[in-house]
Amino acid sequence: MSSSEQPCPLSHTEMIDAWFLEHRAKVLDLAAFLDRLDRPTGPQSDDFRIEALRNAITLLIDGQGDRTRRIQMMLSDQSSEPIDAAPMQGALGAIPPADAP
Amino acid sequence: MKYIDPHIHMVSRTTDDYRRMAQAGCVAITEPAFWAGFDRCSVDGFRDYYRQLTDTEPKRAAHYGIKHHCWLCINPKEAEDIGFAREVMSAIPEFLDRHNVLGIGEIGLNKNSKNELSVLEAHLALAKERDTLVLVHTPHLEDKYKGTMLIMDAVANAGLDSDRVLIDHVEEHTVGAVLDRGFWAGMTLYPDTKCTPQRAVDILERWGTDRIWMNSAGDWGDSDPLAVPKARMEMKRRRHPAAMIEQVTFGNPVAFLGRSPNFSVDV
Numbered sequence: 081m082s083s084s085e086q087p088c089p090l091s092h093t094e095m096i097d098a099w100f101l102e103h104r105a106k107v108l109d110l111a112a113f114l115d116r117l118d119r120p121t122g123p124q125s126d127d128f129r130i131e132a133l134r135n136a137i138t139l140l141i142d143g144q145g146d147r148t149r150r151i152q153m154m155l156s157d158q159s160s161e162p163i164d165a166a167p168m169q170g171a172l173g174a175i176p177p178a179d180a181p
Numbered sequence: 182m183k184y185i186d187p188h189i190h191m192v193s194r195t196t197d198d199y200r201r202m203a204q205a206g207c208v209a210i211t212e213p214a215f216w217a218g219f220d221r222c223s224v225d226g227f228r229d230y231y232r233q234l235t236d237t238e239p240k241r242a243a244h245y246g247i248k249h250h251c252w253l254c255i256n257p258k259e260a261e262d263i264g265f266a267r268e269v270m271s272a273i274p275e276f277l278d279r280h281n282v283l284g285i286g287e288i289g290l291n292k293n294s295k296n297e298l299s300v301l302e303a304h305l306a307l308a309k310e311r312d313t314l315v316l317v318h319t320p321h322l323e324d325k326y327k328g329t330m331l332i333m334d335a336v337a338n339a340g341l342d343s344d345r346v347l348i349d350h351v352e353e354h355t356v357g358a359v360l361d362r363g364f365w366a367g368m369t370l371y372p373d374t375k376c377t378p379q380r381a382v383d384i385l386e387r388w389g390t391d392r393i394w395m396n397s398a399g400d401w402g403d404s405d406p407l408a409v410p411k412a413r414m415e416m417k418r419r420r421h422p423a424a425m426i427e428q429v430t431f432g433n434p435v436a437f438l439g440r441s442p443n444f445s446v447d448v
């Protein structure tokens with residue numbers, strides 16, 4: 081632990097009491113979203129964003145810590161040169177295949 | 182307990198929001214110039230916006246006992262047309278000496294393009310020349326990490342003191358580098374899609390409470406002008422001491438913003 085850390089004063093059980101139900105619901109939301117994608121009216125597509133989401137889920141249960149920062153990096157453009165021109169004003173949330181390293 | 186929301190776009194909010202913020206303890210805000218949700222098509226459009234930020238909005242805020250301050254720039258989302266951006270920038274110095282202007286912001290990058298970087302460099306040069314504070318927007322989602330690194334290098338190349346620059350919208354993968362390089366860091370609390378009050382408090386627990394603040398970045402999109410008091414409640418719920426809550430939501434903003442002679446708040 082570095083000197084700047086300010087650990088949460090709650091006990092482990094208090095943390096679980098405080099946030100378990102909320103995150104139980106979030107897991108079900110995620111499951112329902114993936115189920116929804118299994119039953120499209122038309123053909124299914126291979127979308128890089130869903131691939132990225134599946135990779136992030138794998139990282140969640142790999143037993144290592146620092147999950148949030150590692151998922152952020154997995155979903156980040158890690159190149160270092162500015163691009164020639166902005167293709168749009170918004171962002172997609174994952175790296176499109178053409179840009180993937 | 183009083184608090185400061187150091188990044189909120191009140192031109193997009195109603196007086197009801199001012200009232201609710203004041204009732205929740207807000208005593209001062211700072212409003213960076215940003216994108217209106219559409220590209221403005223004339224320099225005079227920006228002049229009118231700067232008048233709104235330096236004249237109309239402070240009066241509206243004062244009605245609720247809130248001190249209003251602002252930052253001026255052309256937002257990186259409108260920097261791709263570099264000729265137009267430079268024309269707009271030429272109007273900024275006319276407004277920099279107005280009573281509530283703290284400096285240049287929110288400048289930065291959006292898609293990390295070459296033109297955005299040139300416009301960022303021009304703004305940094307203006308901040309250096311006028312010796313103002315700087316508030317920096319970092320890109321969202323997949324562009325944030327790269328943009329944050331490019332921005333920190335650009336600030337260093339411009340010869341600005343990192344202690345006079347706040348890098349906003351930090352998240353778990355950028356906060357460490359921003360603080361390590363001596364910048365101030367801002368965490369922006371969004372109701373969905375980006376950093377939540379819970380994750381912001383997690384970041385404080387991991388990276389500490391020095392040189393960091395929280396803001397709502399409330400604007401015309403999905404956002405919550407009461408996000409800062411909600412994060413304060415989250416800290417309280419976790420039994421963090423009142424002094425820590427006060428430091429992050431009042432003391433730190435006063436320490437950074439107080440370097441501008443135009444910042445004022447009743448302490």
Ligand SMILES: [Zn+2]
Nearest residue numbers: 213215287398
């Ligand atoms: Zn903003």
